[in-house]
Amino acid sequence: MKHLIAGSLCALAxxxxxxxxxxxxxxMEVAADARPAxxxxxxxxxxxRASVRRRAAAMQNFLPHAxxxxxxxxxxxxxxxVGCHGAPGHPSDYGVTFFPPAPQFAQAGSQYSxxxxxWVAKHGIRMSGMYPQSPHYSDSDLWRLVAFIGxxxxxxxxxxxxxxxxxxPAPN
Amino acid sequence: xxxxxxxFLGTLVLLVAGVFGYLRLGAAEVRAxxxxxxxxxxxxxxxxRASVRRRAPRERSSLPPTDGDLIAGGKLYFDGCEGCHGRPGGPRRxxxxxxxxxxxxxxxxxxxxxxxxWIITHGLRRSGMSAWGTTYTDKQLWTLAAFVGRMQDLPxxxxxxxxxxxx
Numbered sequence: 001m002k003h004l005i006a007g008s009l010c011a012l013a014x015x016x017x018x019x020x021x022x023x024x025x026x027x028m029e030v031a032a033d034a035r036p037a038x039x040x041x042x043x044x045x046x047x048x049r050a051s052v053r054r055r056a057a058a059m060q061n062f063l064p065h066a067x068x069x070x071x072x073x074x075x076x077x078x079x080x081x082v083g084c085h086g087a088p089g090h091p092s093d094y095g096v097t098f099f100p101p102a103p104q105f106a107q108a109g110s111q112y113s114x115x116x117x118x119w120v121a122k123h124g125i126r127m128s129g130m131y132p133q134s135p136h137y138s139d140s141d142l143w144r145l146v147a148f149i150g151x152x153x154x155x156x157x158x159x160x161x162x163x164x165x166x167x168x169p170a171p172n
Numbered sequence: 173x174x175x176x177x178x179x180f181l182g183t184l185v186l187l188v189a190g191v192f193g194y195l196r197l198g199a200a201e202v203r204a205x206x207x208x209x210x211x212x213x214x215x216x217x218x219x220x221r222a223s224v225r226r227r228a229p230r231e232r233s234s235l236p237p238t239d240g241d242l243i244a245g246g247k248l249y250f251d252g253c254e255g256c257h258g259r260p261g262g263p264r265r266x267x268x269x270x271x272x273x274x275x276x277x278x279x280x281x282x283x284x285x286x287x288x289x290w291i292i293t294h295g296l297r298r299s300g301m302s303a304w305g306t307t308y309t310d311k312q313l314w315t316l317a318a319f320v321g322r323m324q325d326l327p328x329x330x331x332x333x334x335x336x337x338x339x
Contacts, residue, residue, distance in 0.1 A: 002175075003174075003175035003176040004178060004179035004182075005179060006176055006179065007175065007176035007179025007180035007181075007182075008179040008180065008182065009179075010176075010179075010180055011179070011180045011181075011183035011184050011187075012183060012187075015184070015187060023218065024219070025222060025226070026219070026221075026222035026225055026226030027223070027226075028219045028220075028222075028223050029223070029297060030219075030220050030223040030224060030227075030294075030297050030298075031227070031294035031295065031297065031303070032294060032295025032296055032301060032302065032303045033294050033295055033303035033305065034294070034297075036297075043192075043195060044195075047195035047196065047198070047200050048200075048202055049198075050195070050196055050197060050198030051198040051199070051200050051201070051202045052198070052202065054197070054198035054199075055198070055202075055203075094302070097295065097302035097303050097304070097306075097307075098295055098299070098300055098301060098302045098303070099295065099297045099298070100298070123203035123204060123205050123206070124204030124205055125202055125203075125204055126201065126203065126204045126208065127298035127299065128204075128298070128300065129299070129300025130204065130300075131204055131300075132203075132204050132205040134205065
């Protein structure tokens with residue numbers, strides 16, 4: 001028994017020293033433009049997904065499933081989200097300059113439900129560039145945004161047309 | 173001896189499984205609007221500093237520190253950095269990003285000029301700090317690094333020259 005405990009303490013001490021050396025000697029990668037290690041690329045997004053699923057309340061988007069909702073959400077999106085998350089047909093160059101990169105919704109969609117997207121937008125994500133939107137948007141506006149993001153890869157033609165920037169006047 | 177090895181390996185397996193379970197079960201806090209414990213913030217900043225110091229180039233800028241370079245750097249700063257890092261002479265803001273980007277005009281920086289050059293070039297992982305190395309030339313990156321180092325102590329003529337013109 002005494003030896004078992006001694007072995008356990010040795011393992012703890014070794015881990016603590018290894019962690020201290022890894023962090024203190026600057027061995028942790030901090031460059032945003034370096035590729036993440038395979039374990040990090042696999043484990044960290046999975047941990048984020050799991051945490052969001054655990055914490056986001058099961059809520060339904062109470063807004064009507066109508067083009068007007070999508071258009072209202074699109075206007076908010078095209079103002080404030082597009083810089084990092086890209087627009088339909090136009091992925092953001094800026095959104096991939098930091099790490100973790102901002103997901104390009106129009107191309108990649110989202111693996112989160114509406115309620116989870118709402119929660120992420122409201123609270124932001126730690127250790128990323130995603131900041132909490134709750135100081136800037138009402139809950140209703142956030143639901144409008146979420147409705148739009150959920151459909152961004154598959155917009156009704158009327159909505160797609162409504163968010164197009166006005167065409168430049170044809171040259172005479 | 174057998175007992176010792178059992179205790180040693182058992183503890184390692186348990187800890188690795190514990191960390192893996194903690195992450196995969198979604199126990200990690202991910203909300204940016206909930207403050208992280210101070211020890212976590214300090215530990216991450218400490219590790220970040222150590223890593224930057226290890227990786228940054230040793231050589232200094234080849235630029236002579238002239239007002240012209242400071243002005244060039246200041247203009248780039250107003251273009252690309254001011255939104256997150258605040259403007260010289262502007263109000264200090266309370267930021268909710270985690271980690272909050274430093275309000276450079278108020279808190280200054282503890283990094284040397286080559287270290288600042290390295291951070292601006294490569295960005296900082298697990299934060300909103302972009303890698304600007306492909307956007308700017310090396311010379312521009314050095315002028316930015318020089319400007320950020322002088323932000324709390326800018327010659328009035330430089331401060332005046334870089335302010336976006338009032339309309």
